[in-house]
Every structure is written in C-alpha cells, then in structure tokens.
Amino acid sequence: MIQPFTQRPIQWVSDQGELLQDLPERYTPEFIRELYRHMLRAREMDRKLIPLLRQGRTSFYAQAHGMEATQVGLALACRSGHDWWWLYYRDHPIMLTLGVPMLQIVSQIMGTASDSCKGRQMPHHFCAKEYNVASISSSIASQIPPATGTAMAQKYLGTDEITVCTFGDGATSEGDWHAGVNMAAVSHAPVMFVCENNQWAISTGVADQTASETIHIKARAYGMPGYYVDGNDVIAVLEVMSHVADQIRSGEGPAMVEALTYRVGSHSNADADAEKNYRTREEVAEWTARDPLERIEKLLQNMGHPISEEEKAAMVGEVGDEVAAAIDEAAASGTPDWDLMFQDVYAVQPPHLAEQEAYVRAEQEALA
Amino acid sequence: MSLTVERPQAELGETKTMNLIGAITEALDEELARDKRVLVFGEDVGPRGGVFMATAGLTEKHGLDRVFNTPLSEAAIVGAAVGMAIRGLRPVAEIQFADYMGPSFDQILSQAAKVRYRSGGQNTAPMVIRTPSGGGVKGGHHHSQSPEAYYTHMAGVQVVMPSTPYDAKGLLKAAIRGEDPVIYFEPKRLYRAAKGELPLADYTVPIGKAAVRREGTDLSIIGYGGVMPDAISAAEALAEAGVQAEVIDLRSLMPWDKEAVLNSVAKTGRAVLVSEAPRTSNFMGEVAYSIQEELFDQLLAPVIQVAGFDTPYPYVQDKIYLPSGNRIANACVRVLNY
Ligand SMILES: Cc1ncc(C[n+]2csc(CCOP(=O)(O)OP(=O)(O)O)c2C)c(N)n1
Numbered sequence: 001m002i003q004p005f006t007q008r009p010i011q012w013v014s015d016q017g018e019l020l021q022d023l024p025e026r027y028t029p030e031f032i033r034e035l036y037r038h039m040l041r042a043r044e045m046d047r048k049l050i051p052l053l054r055q056g057r058t059s060f061y062a063q064a065h066g067m068e069a070t071q072v073g074l075a076l077a078c079r080s081g082h083d084w085w086w087l088y089y090r091d092h093p094i095m096l097t098l099g100v101p102m103l104q105i106v107s108q109i110m111g112t113a114s115d116s117c118k119g120r121q122m123p124h125h126f127c128a129k130e131y132n133v134a135s136i137s138s139s140i141a142s143q144i145p146p147a148t149g150t151a152m153a154q155k156y157l158g159t160d161e162i163t164v165c166t167f168g169d170g171a172t173s174e175g176d177w178h179a180g181v182n183m184a185a186v187s188h189a190p191v192m193f194v195c196e197n198n199q200w201a202i203s204t205g206v207a208d209q210t211a212s213e214t215i216h217i218k219a220r221a222y223g224m225p226g227y228y229v230d231g232n233d234v235i236a237v238l239e240v241m242s243h244v245a246d247q248i249r250s251g252e253g254p255a256m257v258e259a260l261t262y263r264v265g266s267h268s269n270a271d272a273d274a275e276k277n278y279r280t281r282e283e284v285a286e287w288t289a290r291d292p293l294e295r296i297e298k299l300l301q302n303m304g305h306p307i308s309e310e311e312k313a314a315m316v317g318e319v320g321d322e323v324a325a326a327i328d329e330a331a332a333s334g335t336p337d338w339d340l341m342f343q344d345v346y347a348v349q350p351p352h353l354a355e356q357e358a359y360v361r362a363e364q365e366a367l368a
Numbered sequence: 369m370s371l372t373v374e375r376p377q378a379e380l381g382e383t384k385t386m387n388l389i390g391a392i393t394e395a396l397d398e399e400l401a402r403d404k405r406v407l408v409f410g411e412d413v414g415p416r417g418g419v420f421m422a423t424a425g426l427t428e429k430h431g432l433d434r435v436f437n438t439p440l441s442e443a444a445i446v447g448a449a450v451g452m453a454i455r456g457l458r459p460v461a462e463i464q465f466a467d468y469m470g471p472s473f474d475q476i477l478s479q480a481a482k483v484r485y486r487s488g489g490q491n492t493a494p495m496v497i498r499t500p501s502g503g504g505v506k507g508g509h510h511h512s513q514s515p516e517a518y519y520t521h522m523a524g525v526q527v528v529m530p531s532t533p534y535d536a537k538g539l540l541k542a543a544i545r546g547e548d549p550v551i552y553f554e555p556k557r558l559y560r561a562a563k564g565e566l567p568l569a570d571y572t573v574p575i576g577k578a579a580v581r582r583e584g585t586d587l588s589i590i591g592y593g594g595v596m597p598d599a600i601s602a603a604e605a606l607a608e609a610g611v612q613a614e615v616i617d618l619r620s621l622m623p624w625d626k627e628a629v630l631n632s633v634a635k636t637g638r639a640v641l642v643s644e645a646p647r648t649s650n651f652m653g654e655v656a657y658s659i660q661e662e663l664f665d666q667l668l669a670p671v672i673q674v675a676g677f678d679t680p681y682p683y684v685q686d687k688i689y690l691p692s693g694n695r696i697a698n699a700c701v702r703v704l705n706y
Contacts, residue, residue: 059507111683111684119683120504120680120682120684121508121509121683122448122507125508135603137510138508138511139467139471140440140468141440141471152699170439173441174440175443175471176439201414202416202419202441203414203437204411204437204440244663277415277416277417278416336684338684338688340682341677341682341689342677342679345678352647352678353679356679360677367694
C-alpha cells in the first residue's frame with residue numbers, strides 16, 4: 001500500500017540494487033531495461049548538450065544530471081498527449097520521455113529557426129503544444145496558479161485528464177506556490193503537484209529555504225495528501241506517481257508528491273564553481289553514490305539480467321548520434337528571422353507594432 | 369566603441385579604477401562597516417556572494433547576521449525590509465533580477481511606497497531594493513526587462529539607475545543613507561563593461577540630479593542606465609561630422625532632474641530621448657511631455673524617442689531590440705535635418 005505522509009521516502013530498490021518490496025507484475029526485465037533506457041537517454045542528452053555552451057552555440061544550460069529517475073518515472077506515470085503539464089526549466093527529461101522530438105528540444109536550446117517557440121525564450125524554456133506542455137516561465141513558482149486553473153478547467157469540462165505541475169524546493173517559498181496549492185485544494189482540482197527536491201536552490205540549501213521538516217508535509221496544511229518518495233529510485237517514483245495520478249483521476253482532488261533527489265551538476269552554467277562556493281565534495285560524493293542509473297544496473301544484475309558493456313555502449317552511441325543529428329539539423333535551419341520579434345504579441349498585430357516593425361525593416365535594409 | 373564612460377568632473381582627489389559591480393560591492397562594504405543598522409540580504413547574496421557576485425566576500429567580513437540568504441520569496445524579502453526599516457534598520461534587499469520583482473510588486477506598491485504618507489509621517493521605510501535590469505546579455509525576456517517605469521508611477525518610492533562606477537557607488541550610498549525607499553536598478557550589461565575612476569574618499573551622489581556627460585550646443589541626447597555608452601558613442605560619431613551633441617545621463621528617474629534637461633534643451637533646441645524600455649508608457653514619455661510643455665516655442669524640431677519595442681524582450685534578437693549607437697545617431701540626424 002502506498003501511503004501519504006510517510007516518515008521516510010518510499011523506496012522499492014536500495015542503493016545497492018536490492019529489492020525492498022515485491023515488484024508489481026509489470027516490472028519484467030524488459031520493462032526495467034526500458035526505464036533504464038529512458039534515463040540513459042536523458043543523461044546522455046545532457047552530457048552531449050553541455051558542450052554547446054563552450055562552443056558559444058547556446059547561452060544557458062540547466063542540467064538535470066542526477067534527477068533522471070524522478071523525471072522519467074513521473075513522465076511514464078501519466079498519459080502522454082492526454083494529461084497536461086506545467087513544468088519548470090530543468091524538466092527537459094520529462095519532455096523527452098513524453099516523446100517530444102529531440103530536434104524540438106535542441107532547437108529551443110539553440111534558438112534556431114527550427115524552434116517551435118521562434119527563438120524568443122532563453123534556453124530551457126520549452127513549450128510543446130502537441131504534448132500539452134504549457135510554456136515554461138523562469139519566474140519561479142509562477143506556474144503553480146495557472147496549473148491549478150488548467151485542472152479546474154479539466155474538472156469543469158468533465159475530462160478525465162489531470163494536470164501535473166512541477167517545481168523545485170526553492171519554489172515552495174514563493175507566495176504563488178501557496179496561493180496555487182491552496183486554491184487547488186479548495187476547488188478539488190485534479191492536479192498533481194510534484195516537488196523535485198534536489199536540495200539546492202542555486203546556493204541556498206533546503207534547510208535555509210524552509211524550517212519545515214519535509215516539503216510533502218506542507219500538503220497537510222492545505223488539505224491534500226502528501227507523498228514522499230525516493231527520487232533516485234525510478235520504480236518507487238513510477239509506482240507512487242501512478243498511484244497518485246490514479247487517485248486524482250478518480251476524483252479524489254489534488255495531491256502533492258515530494259521526490260527527494262539531488263542536483264549533481266551546477267545550477268546553471270553561471271555557477272560551475274558550486275563545490276567551491278556553497279556545498280561540499282563529500283555531499284556530492286554521497287549523492288553520486290546513489291545514482292539512479294547505477295541502481296537499475298545493479299538491480300538488473302541482481303535479477304540475473306545484467307546489461308552488458310556492449311549493450312550499454314550501443315545505447316550511449318545511439319543517443320549520441322541522435323543528439324548530434326538534432327544539433328546539425330537545428331543549426332542547418334538557420335537563425336530565426338528578425339521580424340519574428342514583432343509577431344504573436346497579440347492575436348492581431350496592432351498599428352503601433354506594425355510601425356515599429358517597419359522602422360526596423362528600414363534600418364535592416366539600410367544595414368544590408 | 370569604448371564602453372568606458374569618462375567622468376568630466378575634476379576634483380576626485382586620489383582615485384582608483386573600478387568596474388560598476390566592484391563599485392557596488394565597495395559601497396555595500398563601506399556602508400555595512402559605517403552603520404550597524406545596515407543589513408544586506410536576498411536570494412543567494414550570502415556566502416556565495418550573489419549570482420553576479422555583487423555581495424562577494426561580504427558575509428565573510430560582516431557576518432551571517434548582517435549579510436544573509438533568504439528563502440526564495442521576493443514578497444517576503446521586500447515586505448520584511450519594510451518591517452525592518454520601520455523598526456529602525458537600514459535594509460538593503462537584493463532582488464536577483466528586476467524581472468522577478470513581480471512577486472514583490474504589492475509589497476512595494478502597498479507598503480514601501482505608502483508607509484510614510486498613510487501614517488502621517490510617523491512611520492518611514494528607509495530601505496533599498498537593488499536589482500540588475502536591462503538587456504544585452506542574451507537572457508531572453510525573463511532576464512532582460514527594464515521595468516523602471518512601473519515604479520516611477522507609484523508615489524513614495526525613489527528610482528535610480530547609474531551608468532558609471534562613480535555614480536553606482538555614490539548613488540547607492542545616498543540611497544542607503546536616505547530616508548525613503550529607493551529602487552536601485554543596476555544595468556547588468558555594464559557590470560563589467562563600464563570602468564571608471566573612483567575617489568578613495570567617501571562621497572555620495574545626490575538622488576534627483578542628472579549628470580552632463582558631454583557638453584554640446586546642437587542637440588541634447590538624454591538617457592540613463594545601459595544605453596549611456598551607446599548615447600556617448602553616437603555623440604562622438606556626430607562630433608566627427610562637426611555636430612556637437614550634449615549628452616545627459618538622468619541617473620535618477622524619481623525624482624528626476626527636470627531643470628538640467630530643460631536647461632540643455634533650451635540651449636540646443638533639439639532633444640533625442642534614449643531608453644531601452646518598451647516605448648509605450650516609457651519614462652521618457654514624461655520627459656518629452658515636460659519638454660514640450662515648457663519649451664514648446666523654443667524647439668527647433670520635434671522631440672524624438674529611441675526606445676525598446678512594445679514586444680516582450682526577445683532572446684535571439686537581443687541586439688536588434690536594444691537602441692544601438694547607430695540607431696541613436698540616426699535619430700539625431702533626423703532632428704538635425706528637421
Ligand atoms: C521569481 C524568481 N526569483 C528568482 C529567480 C532566480 N532563480 C532562478 S532559479 C532559482 C533557484 C530555484 O531553485 P529550485 O526552485 O529549488 O529549483 P532548482 O533550480 O533547484 O531545480 C532562482 C532563485 C527566478 N527565476 N524567479
């Protein structure tokens with residue numbers, strides 16, 4: 001039984017890859033491999049995209065390294081193309097797992113003409129209408145009240161969709177967070193709030209963020225169940241998130257899940273010196289030892305279905321090729337035209353913007 | 369084009385060269401040392417030293433009870449500053465990016481700006497909100513906006529924006545020592561690009577006074593913040609063609625130095641107003657209005673505004689969005705040929 005408000009994070013697999021609970025039926029070795037493949041894809045995507053910064057082909061990168069189990073487990077617990085998502089900037093692995101094409105993700109990060117968002121937002125601020133992923137805002141916690149609204153609409157319209165809203169531990173301090181969570185509870189909206197607690201908000205540790213013992217217990221004050229899961233255990237994440245999604249879908253109202261995980265890399269490219277400035281190497285080492293991918297490798301080993309070196313190398317190679325092809329294709333699409341800057345401000349371009357566009361056109365023609 | 373803005377002022381005494389962010393750090397450091405009531409706080413400003421390193425080393429030097437991290441809540445940061453100020457402290461709150469002042473808007477509008485007036489002058493909120501603003505750093509709209517006009521519209525707060533290291537330090541000290549809430553915008557693209565001479569001695573730059581960056585007789589270029597190096601480079605380009613532009617840096621928007629602007633435009637008869645904020649309801653609209661109201665019959669040409677556009681700040685077209693030296697010079701040519 002999956003229970004809310006547990007003292008410790010719910011686990012299925014130990015750090016050493018041992019089973020702590022019986023595996024539900026669906027976890028065949030093939031399925032577990034599939035989970036592993038999704039996580040590896042996310043990890044390798046990160047690894048291959050970070051060099052874009054050094055090459056000056058993007059201006060910002062927010063790694064998800066270490067958080068793959070939380071993000072993959074969550075994505076697979078919901079129905080892609082059916083449920084709705086209000087994500088935050090570190091969630092590219094969720095999008096990838098939902099099936100958003102690599103090219104679309106890479107194009108947004110590079111701001112190329114192939115970016116469906118037309119090169120307007122900074123990197124890692126994706127939108128994928130066809131996957132019901134609402135556009136990401138960097139203003140922390142500003143997605144929480146709109147997520148509640150989407151869920152209220154789903155309830156009003158009588159759909160069986162749910163809304164998933166993700167955020168970091170830092171976001172739980174913002175007023176918008178409290179306002180959105182409270183309204184969701186009162187309106188019984190079908191929304192799953194997921195805190196990807198990676199324990200740091202830039203240089204501010206979670207103990208300086210909240211005096212609350214955990215994040216998930218805050219749910220109690222608002223009148224909704226709060227679940228606590230080991231965010232580096234993909235099976236526990238998938239089980240807990242699936243359970244919670246089912247509950248919400250069956251009309252139980254909103255719920256909150258806290259996935260305890262760790263941001264292994266820097267917050268962004270701006271703080272590559274994290275270990276020097278605000279956290280210890282020992283802490284990072286402790287958490288890298290709990291790596292979500294290695295845990296599954298060990299589990300499969302213990303189950304007698306190890307992933308061979310060749311198999312792993314082939315998976316890594318495959319993702320590498322996929323990312324390289326996406327980068328090439330995105331680059332080949334060129335830079336978005338300057339006049340895109342003046343589109344989509346309103347449904348119909350008002351005269352003052354047409355005037356401003358004409359002004360820049362004349363300027364660009366004179367420069368050409 | 370050099371981004372270094374020279375100060376024409378003479379008597380600086382003994383000086384040293386600093387960049388704009390260094391001047392901010394130094395102002396905070398000196399004010400913390402001078403006055404025990406000064407506290408510096410915000411997201412990541414403590415041990416790490418802020419995302420731009422404006423507070424680097426200050427926790428180490430002044431202690432964690434005076435320079436500290438807060439939870440990620442702009443409303444709490446600004447609201448707490450108001451309460452501290454009323455209780456006798458001199459809080460300096462950092463909002464990590466001006467784009468994130470949104471959550472604190474109500475605390476500024478309803479509390480900071482109103483405390484003195486609504487209490488009949490019994491309570492006051494002498495506090496400073498520091499925040500990096502403006503574009504030019506490939507930050508997309510959430511890290512590039514210029515929201516200063518919103519804050520000039522709420523009576524009760526002062527609004528300043530330096531463009532030189534000298535002013536950055538002097539205005540910040542004046543803001544900390546002043547008796548009112550001050551919103552102190554920092555043009556982030558000049559943090560390291562703007563270098564200049566700073567006196568070794570203590571000094572302040574009075575809030576509400578503009579600076580003449582360059583004297584001229586043919587037209588007045590008026591700007592503030594991140595656009596100033598481009599305004600000056602435009603003036604230099606015009607000088608090569610024999611046109612002498614006067615360049616005025618407003619430095620303060622609320623209150624603003626109407627007298628300095630009117631004196632200049634009365635002399636030159638032409639004004640080009642430069643700001644990177646979106647054009648509509650831009651603060652420069654107020655400046656243009658004042659010029660036409662006071663100097664209607666002395667103007668030799670219409671007042672022209674060079675501004676950002678009425679679109680959200682774009683990521684890829686970062687550079688096209690901003691008023692360039694070229695764009696400013698073209699506007700000058702337009703008023704000269706009117
Ligand atoms: C309203 C707002 N304030 C400040 C920031 C600057 N900022 C960007 S990310 C961040 C930390 C966020 O931490 P958390 O929510 O824990 O997510 P994480 O990045 O750790 O995944 C801050 C303070 C912002 N983007 N929005």
